[in-house]
Amino acid sequence: MLQQYAHVLLFVGLGTIFALGAFVLSFLLRERGHDPRTRVPYECGVEPVGTPRVRLNVRFYIFALLFVIFDVETLYIYPWAVVARPLGIAGFWEMVVFIAILFLALLYAWRKEAFRWE
Amino acid sequence: MGIIFPAAWPPLARQLLVMLGQCAAILAVINLTVMFLIWLERKVSAHMQSRLGPMYAGGWHGWAKSIADGIKLLVKQDIVPTGADPWVHRLAPVIAFVPAFACYAPLPFGRQLAAVNLDIGILYVFAISGLSVLGILMAGWGSGNKYSMLGGLRAAAQLVSYEVPRVLSVVPVLLWVGSQNLSLIVDTQRHFKWFLFYPNPLVGVIAFLVFFTASVAECNRTPFDIPEAESEIVAGFHTEYSGIKFAFFFLAEYAFVFLSAGLGAVLFLGGGDGVLLPSWVWFLFKTFLLVFVFMWVRWTFPRFRVDRLLAFSWKFLTPVSFANIVLAGLTLHWLS
Numbered sequence: 001m002l003q004q005y006a007h008v009l010l011f012v013g014l015g016t017i018f019a020l021g022a023f024v025l026s027f028l029l030r031e032r033g034h035d036p037r038t039r040v041p042y043e044c045g046v047e048p049v050g051t052p053r054v055r056l057n058v059r060f061y062i063f064a065l066l067f068v069i070f071d072v073e074t075l076y077i078y079p080w081a082v083v084a085r086p087l088g089i090a091g092f093w094e095m096v097v098f099i100a101i102l103f104l105a106l107l108y109a110w111r112k113e114a115f116r117w118e
Numbered sequence: 119m120g121i122i123f124p125a126a127w128p129p130l131a132r133q134l135l136v137m138l139g140q141c142a143a144i145l146a147v148i149n150l151t152v153m154f155l156i157w158l159e160r161k162v163s164a165h166m167q168s169r170l171g172p173m174y175a176g177g178w179h180g181w182a183k184s185i186a187d188g189i190k191l192l193v194k195q196d197i198v199p200t201g202a203d204p205w206v207h208r209l210a211p212v213i214a215f216v217p218a219f220a221c222y223a224p225l226p227f228g229r230q231l232a233a234v235n236l237d238i239g240i241l242y243v244f245a246i247s248g249l250s251v252l253g254i255l256m257a258g259w260g261s262g263n264k265y266s267m268l269g270g271l272r273a274a275a276q277l278v279s280y281e282v283p284r285v286l287s288v289v290p291v292l293l294w295v296g297s298q299n300l301s302l303i304v305d306t307q308r309h310f311k312w313f314l315f316y317p318n319p320l321v322g323v324i325a326f327l328v329f330f331t332a333s334v335a336e337c338n339r340t341p342f343d344i345p346e347a348e349s350e351i352v353a354g355f356h357t358e359y360s361g362i363k364f365a366f367f368f369l370a371e372y373a374f375v376f377l378s379a380g381l382g383a384v385l386f387l388g389g390g391d392g393v394l395l396p397s398w399v400w401f402l403f404k405t406f407l408l409v410f411v412f413m414w415v416r417w418t419f420p421r422f423r424v425d426r427l428l429a430f431s432w433k434f435l436t437p438v439s440f441a442n443i444v445l446a447g448l449t450l451h452w453l454s
Contacts, residue, residue: 007137007234008223008242014141015219019212019366026192026362033195041199041263042357052201052262060271063428067278070436074285077443078241081292084450092447099440106436115432117425 062114073102140233144222152372153184159413166417194361201262202358210260211359211366214253217246218373225380226301228390228398239300240292243381244285247336250370251277254355257367261358269354272424277336279428283435284332290325290446291385304389312388318449324442326386328435330408333378334415335431337371341419342427379408 041048080087080095109115157172160183164171176182198204224239226232236242251274258270291313292298295306307313314322335342356367383389383404390397422430 003133004234004236007140008220008236010137010141011144011220011223011233012216014138014145015216016212018145018219019215022192022362022366023208023212026196029193030361031193031195033197038195038197039200041201041261042352043264048201048264052264052267053259054264054267056271060275063275063279066432067282070282071278071285074282077286077289078292078298081289082296082298084293084447085296085454089451092451095447096444099443103437103440106432106440110433115429117428 059117066109066114069105070102073098144233145219148219148222148373148376149369151376152369153188155372155376155409156184156187156368157181158409159416162410162413163417166414188365191361191365196363197358197360199262199358203260203262206256206260207262207358208363210253210257211363211370212253213256214250215366215370215373217249217253218370218377221247221377222373224300225377226304226384226389226401227380228396228401229304230301231390231398231401232301235299235301238298239303240288240298240385243300243377244281247374247377248277248281250374253370257359258355261355263358265352266355266357269357273338273355275428276338276342276431279431280332280335280342280435283328283431283439284336286436286439286443287325287328287332288385289439289443290321293443293446293450300384300389304384304391307388308391310388310391312386312391314386317453318446321442321446321449322386324438325446326382328439328442329385330382330411332431332435333382334412335427337374337378337412339375339412339416341415341422375409375412376405379405379412382408 041052076098077095080091084091084095157180161171161179172180172183174180175186198207221243223234224232224236224242232239254273254277255270258266258268258273261267291303294313294317295303297303307316310316312322314326316322356364359367380401383401387404387408388400389404390401392400392403
């Protein structure tokens with residue numbers, strides 16, 4: 001069990017080493033430019049106006065919140081799905097109630113126009 | 119094996135070497151596959167638009183085009199824009215690529231051919247692939263460019279929105295197998311009991327279609343390529359990326375395409391199940407078939423508008439997957 005996760009960790013480690021190694025190789029091989037104009041942010045050829053860290057639309061935040069809610073609920077559905085057969089018909093109806101409540105939450109968000117983008 | 123791993127070595131070191139070897143083999147396979155996919159995408163797109171695509175590099179139908187591109191990207195100069203957050207900017211491609219690679223750990227490339235036989239295989243893949251959003255957000259934030267910022271935020275909104283139906287769509291498969299282990303899922307589908315049409319074709323087809331649509335969106339590909347819509351926000355989150363940093367975003371994107379197609383094959387098309395040929399050949403055949411559909415979709419449909427894109431996920435795909443779960447549960451209990 002622990003060995004499996006060590007293996008997964010090895011995947012993460014090797015991926016990181018591969019990426020950083022490629023960066024180092026590129027650092028050694030690449031051409032070096034000195035023109036300061038190449039470092040201007042590309043905004044269709046004109047000099048950028050103002051800071052790039054602009055105010056964010058609140059929509060993005062709402063979608064992130066909705067995602068957190070529904071993804072956590074999904075985490076409850078997954079373990080149920082694995083043991084649904086032994087739990088039998090009672091477990092199934094309990095999950096139907098759970099999904100119905102979730103669906104109500106979705107309808108509420110819909111009604112409140114959380115999915116609208118203006 | 120005796121020659122490569124002398125018996126005198128301590129068992130732990132041998133085990134570690136075997137594990138490292140598997141990781142390295144998968145890394146090599148992914149890199150080669152991605153290079154092939156990039157060439158394939160160019161050829162497929164070209165022929166769909168009555169062009170020829172790359173024809174010169176390497177001679178035969180430009181087969182070496184991806185290699186030439188790789189070398190070009192390796193030796194290009196490194197540009198960090200003036201307003202950028204240099205370390206966030208540089209680390210973003212690594213954060214985007216590493217999850218894409220780590221997701222391959224439990225993927226069975228055939229019958230019992232997974233590097234790590236994880237019991238929570240599906241959950242692991244979804245959890246880790248969700249991390250790549252971080253890389254995209256870092257790229258958007260760290261580039262010091264308004265278009266990058268917008269692209270990064272759009273990407274985050276889209277990826278999290280489509281994550282919900284994608285995760286929900288595979289619940290019927292879990293119901294029928296009673297495990298999240300990907301190798302076990304493949305074994306359960308042996309002898310053409312593919313979950314696409316067994317035990318309930320209606321549930322299987324709906325689940326597969328939702329999974330596939332959400333996967334296309336997760337890979338940021340047309341018609342869901344709002345994060346990098348070139349006619350609106352230049353190139354979205356990777357506007358300021360060039361050279362090797364850009365190469366890693368590209369690598370991550372195609373690694374996710376292959377992963378999504380592979381998952382589709384494993385979950386719904388029986389993975390390595392087939393007749394006569396070895397199981398890994400069947401797996402690759404089905405995966406490349408799905409990859410081709412990915413490309414076909416990309417070069418056929420126009421881009422969604424951003425509001426419709428998000429509404430499609432929340433107002434259509436999510437309710438459909440909820441209904442499909444209930445339908446799948448009914449099937450399960452009607453059968454038993």
